[in-house]
Amino acid sequence: MPRFILRRAYFATLTILLVSIVVYGVFSILPFDPAALTCGQKCTPAIVEANRVKLGFDKPLWHQYWLFLSGIFLGRTYGAGSAEFTCPAPSFGYSFNENMCVTDMLAEALPVTINLAIGAFVIWITVGVGLGLLAAKFRGRYPDTISSVFVLLGTSLPTFVTGLFFLIYVTIKWKIVPLSLEGFVPITESPVKYLQYFILPWLTLAILYAAFYTRFTRATVLETLGEDYIRTARAKGLSEKVVLLKHTMRAVLAPITTSAGLDIAGLIGGAIITESIFNLAGLGRMTIQAVYEFDLSVVVATTILAASVVITMNLIVDIAYGYLDPRVRMK
């Protein structure tokens, strides 16, 4: 088993490295001058040139990439002389627009996105798997019908529709959840304010994912119930409850874990629409703003980060699958 993990970790690291090269390369060959984007309207060629040197855009591409890569481990110094400043390790670059080291920006945005992803996950997995199980057990009867209506709605409504619906009706018109003007408040400081901030975005995302998971769980459970080993379990004298919750769910667990892991990874990469609608100070919103403002350093950093999260999650899910499905381990 450890060999299995080591192999996967090795390849994951290699993939992340490759992704970073490709992303960096792609953004570096874009047909506009990164230095020219660093200053606003009051730009002069002189300032542009100065910025070019300061940010290292005058160096050859591979050197730039090397500085970027080493910056992650050693920190990076920009400029020279009196105008010198350092982004300490790990440095993902410098945002001229925000006048901040990208790392600091990430440090602010990441917790918001992670809370969003995890909270939504808890809701969608409970609802999705629970409803899917009920639908499978009471197939053809009203729990099944209710769940298929839910699935239809959930998968058809895009997040901007549900999100805007919540924002406009629940917050503004009906004032059930107050508009949170303070921004992100950690749960440790004020649970109430924390919930106010996240509850609607959680529900927006959860409805969509729960619908998919309900359908998926229902289908997988029904398929498993037809398997010979479930018949054996019944023949042993096990109660239907044990057959369903122990034997069946155990088999359903593996594919659900794989999906869940990848879905969470995707969310961390940036639930851009939801974050924008509810004005959450997370990675998604940070990315989209950086795109509008042509803030390349930020975009490069968030892309690589999102890719790394997905790759790492893939690794974790692979390892988990190895635990959940013993047949896979033996290879």
Place this chain on the structure above:
Amino acid sequence: MKNLLEIKDLKVTFPTDDGFVHAVDGVSLSVAPGETVAIVGESGSGKTVTSLSVIGLHNRKVTQITGSILVKDKDESLDIVSAPLDKIRSYRGRVVSMIFQDPMSSLHPYYKIGSQLAEAYLVHHPGKKEEANKKALEMLSLVGIPEPQVRAKEYPHQFSGGMRQRVMIAMALMNDPAVLIADEPTTALDVTVQAQILQLLKDLQKKLNMGILLITHDLGVVAQVADRVSVMYAGRIVEQGSIDDIFYLPHAPYTLGLLKSVPRIGAKSSERLKAIPGQPPSLINLPTGCAFAPRCEYISLAPAGSCESLKPELLGINGEHKSRCHVPEEKRDKLFAAEIKGART
């Protein structure tokens, strides 16, 4: 009751889109301690549906079951047909166990063998974990699996087909059941492995004095292990008797037809096989009269018109050996015995 299992006039009907399927149409048989009773039939004969009824695995909301299935548990006995589900569950795996055809798909792929075996014990003896684990190792040994402590920690896919069937047998016997139902236990196995498994079942039966209800389509397997046989066709038993009765004195045209059509090692291979013409009937639209009539070559020997219009009763001149046929038994006796001799040389 001295029998471990007594099935009386079992009828099982399923509704389908095309109509009601009369899968089992009045089956009666019994299994005594230490005896192996075989139900022989082809697909659609109702043999598997019968076996599943004994362990109560049909969905009662959908399936109509009438008749009685008495299973004996020491001093008490239970009628599976009318008993509540929780009582049936208390019998499953403890008084009557079942093993199935495909051992690969019948074992849970994600749980270790040892824990699957222990679970079979724990269901009926809750909380006795240590005993369960100990018994699991004992049973693995009993069925001939080397190094049980090591193998108990392994998963089904790490075992070969024959080994997996041994594990299934071990699991079925964890609670020393009175009756073991074996549904085509060796059909999916190689012939040399089949020989091993059948030998194992015989040995275990001797040791534990249990009754075995063996479901199969293979006449050779029946000849090897069975004491008494019920031959099923289109949901009914067409002949029932001791093993020698069935193989040497068949009284049902279907039985005779089967015995004549099976290729045998040592028989003259230059002759064509005497195949039974036609096909088994649909179980939704059973013909009036005898279900085998469309394929039977002895209709002319029966009273005119009886085979097509009247269903024959299961009768026998001498006690245990019964058969269903309108042709008078004395006529069949001489004729069939001669035909069977011809088939065996």
Place this chain on the structure above:
Amino acid sequence: MSSPLLSVRNLQKYFPTSRNVGFRKEKLQVKAVDGISFDLMKGETLGLVGESGCGKTTAGRTILKLIEPTAGEIVFDSKDITKLRPGLMTPLRAQMQIIFQDPFSALNPRQTVGKIIAAPFEIQKVTPEGGVKKEVAALMERVGLNPEHYNRYPHEFSGGQRQRIGIARAIALKPKLIVADEPVSALDVSIQAQVINLIDDLQKADGISIVFIAHDLSVVQHISDRVAVMYLGKIMEIAKTEDLFSTPHHPYTTALLSAVPQPDPRSERTRERIILKGDLPSPINPPAGCVFNTRCWKVQEICRSKTPELLTVGKSQVACHFPE
């Protein structure tokens, strides 16, 4: 003595596979068929028997070049087809056909029976006398099907009938060779006899050579002229049917015959049965020397080091250092 229709020499088929060792992949071979040789004469039926993993199905398909051989030689109708490219094989395929095991999956569920049986004519661009439709009707009658059902779909037929459709398709182009891969294993007992008789009749009428692959020894004995017993990719014994079944010389053949249950309770009660110990070794790593040595009760040192050749013993050919 006329030349054989089919001549196979040292035929090998290895399937590549791999296993993860540390960070590398170790390349392995599944030695499905590991050097088999035999001849098949015109009008003869050769039974190929063995248990799962012995390579008989792979051998059947390799002979027809449905699978490309790894090594060895296949000579069909005096032509060496071993290295013949698929394009050049096409015209020869009219002469070599196959009947599959599973009547449910061997027929395209979306095609009518008439189309299925007519397909060989379309593919080989052959128009039979009287036209395709007439020929299809004639074929259907020959195999015992009602020609009026040519517009029906496979799912409307029973298993035995579907197998007959497969047989009609196989004989459409009047082939010289048919490989029948377990043609009756998936059928009910009372139907098996019908289909076996059909294959027997067709063969005698048209003089087709058949390689009959099966695991059921009783069926093989009934229909074959000669029988080859395979184990782990190699032929253990090959002989005329009567000789193999009455005087087997290879220990594996003896064990196999003793394991087959016969519908005769008295003989079952009294006869000696050889129960083979142990499990089948993996074809990825077959035993050195004689592949049967791990389970043979006669095993000696030489069996573990030297692979026995197929030599004549009595009237049979046997690959054993200590034949019975």
